[in-house]
Amino acid sequence: MQGNLNEIDICSILQLISLGQRTGQLWVEAHSSYQSHKLSPEDGIKHRPGGESKPQSWFVFFLNGQIVYCQAGESSLSRIDDYLRHYRVEQRLNKTQLATLESMNSPEYGYIWSLLEQNIITPKVARNIIHGLVHETLFDLLSLHQGSFIFDLGAALVPQLTNLEITVLVTKITKQVQEWKQLYPHIQSPEQLLVLADTTRLNDALLASTVNKLQHWADGKTTLRQLARYLNRDILTVAKAIYPYVQQGWLQLVYSVASGANNQPPNWQQIDQHKGRVVCIEDAIAICEIVESILKPQGYEAISITKPLEALSLVFQLKPDLILCDIAMPELDGYEICSMLRHSTAFRLVPIIMLTGKEGFIDRVRARMVGATDYLTKPFADTELLMLVEKYINIDSAVGI
Structure with a gap:
């Protein structure tokens, strides 16, 4: 079979x-x-x-x-x-x-x-x-x-x-x-790492013994799944226990970006040589390659995320100057991603340009409602993408289509 x-x-x-x-x-x-x-x-x-x-x-x-x-x-x-x-x-x-x-x-x-x-x-x-x-x-x-x-x-x-x-x-x-x-987007994967995000508020709100336990496990090296094994609990029980702290922003869950032996990742902290960092959230690898081929020769740092379910966690680590986000994606569409990002203080003013193969009034209205900055229809020319990126990446705020 x-x-x-x-x-x-x-x-x-x-x-x-x-x-x-x-x-x-x-x-x-x-x-x-x-x-x-x-x-x-x-x-x-x-x-x-x-x-x-x-x-x-x-x-x-x-x-x-x-x-x-x-x-x-x-x-x-x-x-x-x-x-x-x-x-x-x-x-x-x-x-x-x-x-x-x-x-x-x-x-x-x-x-x-x-x-x-x-x-x-x-x-x-x-x-x-x-x-x-x-x-x-x-x-x-x-x-x-x-x-x-x-x-x-x-x-x-x-x-x-x-x-x-x-x-x-x-x-x-x-x-x-x-x-x-139902814990999404706060908790997404058993393989996410626990990291302390706000020790001061933890100390103010919780008993010292509870804070000590959280500090012990939230070391940025222990995954949710490992923690479940160490405690001999199922993954859902562990996730529900830490969910309130993640929801409050006291704990963060991040994905490992450890490099492989033959594939070193770029140093995301060193971008002085770039005009700006652009993250493209797009499940189609071909589109990602097109975006990179257009932006990189012009001096932009272009990073593609091909898995929409991981996008929210990753953009918080990458801190992009501009986000390109496809609308039609499996499991989590661009409208949902844009809406979730706009609910975060860190991304209220970051330009978000929606990519789609559809062209119509309803799509533009929906994009406006979730807080998108602009809209680009696929297929697009090199000059179209560059004009939009240059228009928004060097200004303090530009929200509104």
């Missing part, structure tokens, strides 16, 4: 496996997902033409229609180490023991069993870790809107420590995914 998620969703696939009492493994791959995980320079922000997001993948292992284990992509064993931190397990496998895991079908699963066999963890702890990993993987999968899948019949992982009934899990986690979406 194989296909695309726009033809059959994850929930239906899991139900078919359950009803058929199948044994084997499900492989799912997607280039983007609802919660859209760690952001790298070659992912949501495109720094070079033709850059594509690295696909994410997941494996779900079944025995007679029940889930035995779930693994996220290429295992680094770090997920399990995060759980071990909760249980205060200091001992780990040595290099020789870890090397033997590489040939296994699921190194993560082998890691858990090796820890169990050497009495480093108890069967109860091992089952709890497996339940946590299955839960977080299904949370990601049930959030997917597009991708591909392959289900292969085959032997189950051995030995089995626990089997989880699919229907109960899917019902519970589907409800959590729906509640998670």
Whole structure:
């Protein structure tokens, strides 16, 4: 069984496996997902033409229609180490023991069993870790809107420590995914990092013990998902707990912009050599490349964001002088992005130019209502884009079409 998620969703696939009492493994791959995980320079922000997001993948292992284990992509064993931190397990496998895991079908699963066999963890702890990993993987999968899948019949992982009934899990986690979406835009992804934004107000409003806990976790290095593992809580529970602080602006959630080994990001703090910074929020890579090819030779710094769900968090980090924003985008359209930005003091006066393939009075009125500065119809000529950018980027304020 194989296909695309726009033809059959994850929930239906899991139900078919359950009803058929199948044994084997499900492989799912997607280039983007609802919660859209760690952001790298070659992912949501495109720094070079033709850059594509690295696909994410997941494996779900079944025995007679029940889930035995779930693994996220290429295992680094770090997920399990995060759980071990909760249980205060200091001992780990040595290099020789870890090397033997590489040939296994699921190194993560082998890691858990090796820890169990050497009495480093108890069967109860091992089952709890497996339940946590299955839960977080299904949370990601049930959030997917597009991708591909392959289900292969085959032997189950051995030995089995626990089997989880699919229907109960899917019902519970589907409800959590729906509640998670209600936290947007304040909380967008389990892979966002926690950062303290207003320590003074935190100290004024909260008990010292609560502030100390927040300071401990909001170090700019710990993701929401890691925090959930450390606390042995599901991601929704953790997100709801910090939501009021994020909503008040006391905590911030940001995406990692750590560079890869072969793809260094630009230094966003050094823009003296540029006329100004322009951020283009556009899901079509071809349009992003056109914008960059027009603006960069003229001395502007042009940065493209191809994932609209990540745009709000990223523009706060990038602090652009002007924003180009497509109207027709999946999951979050340009009108919604513009409206959300205008509700922030930081972006009340930043010029926002809407890009669209449609030309009409209604679109212009809608753009005006959400606070857009101007409007540019695609396809556009080089001179049209340059005239608008030059018109707005060097003035203090220009809101109104």
